[in-house]
Amino acid sequence: MNTQRDNSSMVRRSLLGLLPIAAALGACRPDTHSVTLPGPRAAGDGSPVRGGVEPADTHQAGVDRPAQPQTHAVVSVYDLPSEAGPAQVAARLGEAVLELTGKPGEALGVEAAGLTVTVGLGPRPVGSAGQGLSGGLELPAFAREERTDRTWGGDLLVQVCANDPVAVALADKRLAEILTAGGASGRWSQAGFRPPGGGPVRNLLGFPDGIENPRTRPELDREVWLDGPGPFADGTIAVVRRLRxxxxxxxxxxxxxxxEAIGRRKADGAPLSGGEALGRLDLSAKTPRGRYLVPAMAHARRANPNATGSGRMLRRGYSYRNGPDDQGLLFVSFQRRLRTFIATQRRLDDGDDLMRFVTATASAAFFVPPAFTPERPLGRGLLGERS
Structure with missing residues (x-):
């Protein structure tokens, strides 16, 4: 494998994938019945995002901050060098992230409203320390997957998001160059987009997405963030999947x-069980004849936490369109236990009227470490100390 060529190709795909996004978004977004909630995109404290979003005292940005996901993203997956260098590569990456999000205008030459970079570590670099994670980081095989060595698994996740596609492309290119110089090799990269606005937004099927997410701070603490002492505290587990x-x-x-396949009305996202737009499902609601209002194989029912018996995922997915035969969802979810995703996906595999239209073409799970600083490098306690 020619690592330099692979990484150059990976960066080029990120750049080319972002350039037509505005046109694609205009073409794919429905002209009527748009579903958004009022208010500006905001950071975790509710204030509008103007510059980059740096790691907070405890958590990395790009998970629950900004509260409304940015309109553009690139997800890239890498392998780290096998030698005694992963800690140094991660530390240098962390320094670059702090530079980019602290002063994006100076670092990139363009303003970058809401720029975030979220980094995750895969099963191999986490190693035996991963036994401290409930369920580990290894994903089992699921139905309707097209597996290849390059698109399954990986050592490093780099998610770059912003409200400007040029800023996303430039930041992703800068980080890819730093990682390549440190010996990392690119696996796959995918650009994604989502309509602007507050609250759930529409996907390429025309339905609002992300309605069942955790919404309050207690919900996020219970469903997303890890607690307890040690290097996993204040981190989370990310699952990324490219779904054609x-x-x-x-x-x-x-x-x-x-x-019927989704379980919600297309016009406003309201559940077929009744209630207001963007409301949560009533899985017990039936017709006078005893038939469930939300069909048994509707996606919203099959994936509902009350039906799966698992926790709730924080989903921050993006649509993607590489061409008419390769478009769909860049699925990104954050949860405190991998079992949350696994239990949900297995239930979908058992029967779901949406999933027969879906094929996974890339997939991996990562531990997203807590916030990092120059004094507390990215991956500290997991990858070793910086020499």
Missing amino acids: VDVTGFLDQSVVRQE
Whole structure:
């Protein structure tokens, strides 16, 4: 394998993938019935995001901050060098992240409203320390997967998000160059986009997405962030999957059939069980004849935490479109236990009217360490101390 060529190609794909996003977004976003909540995109404290978003005292940015996910993203997965260098590579990456998010205008030459960089470590670099994570970081095989050596697993996750696609591309390129210089090699990279606005936004199927997310600080503490002493405290577990969706096949169905497959109304996202737009499902609601209002195989029912018996995921996914035959969802979720995702996906595999249109083409799980500083390098306690 030519590592330099692979990484150059990876950076080029990120740049090319971001350039047509604005046009694609205009083409794919429905013209009517848009579903957004009022208010500006905000940081965790509710204030509008103007510059970059640095790691906080405890958590990395790009998980629950900004509260509304930015409109553009690139997710990139790398392998770290096998020699005694992962700690140094991670420390240098952390320094670059602090530089980019602290003063993005100076570092990139362009302003970058809401720029975040979120870094995760895979099973191999975490190593035996990963036994401290409930369920570890290894994902089992699921249905409808197209597995390749380059798109399954990985040592390092780098998620770059901002409200400007140029800023995302430049930041991703800068970080790829730093990682390549340190001996890391690129596996895969995917650019994604989502409509602007507050609250859940529409995906390429035209339905609002992200309604069932944790919303309050107690919910986030219970479902997303790890506690306890040691290097895992204040971190979380990320699952990233590129899901190719047969958008044409799904949309060729009647709107009624689409709604039955999703479990929500297309016009406003309201659950078929009744209630207001963006409300949560009532899984017990039935017709007078005893039929469930949300069909048994509807995606919203099958993935609902009350049905899976697992926790709730914080999903910050993005649509992607590489071409008419390769488009869908760049799925990103954060949870405190990998079992939350595994239990949900297995239930979907058992039966789900949406999943027959979906094929996973890339997948991995990572531990997202707590916030880092120049004095407390990224990966400290997991990758060793910086020499």
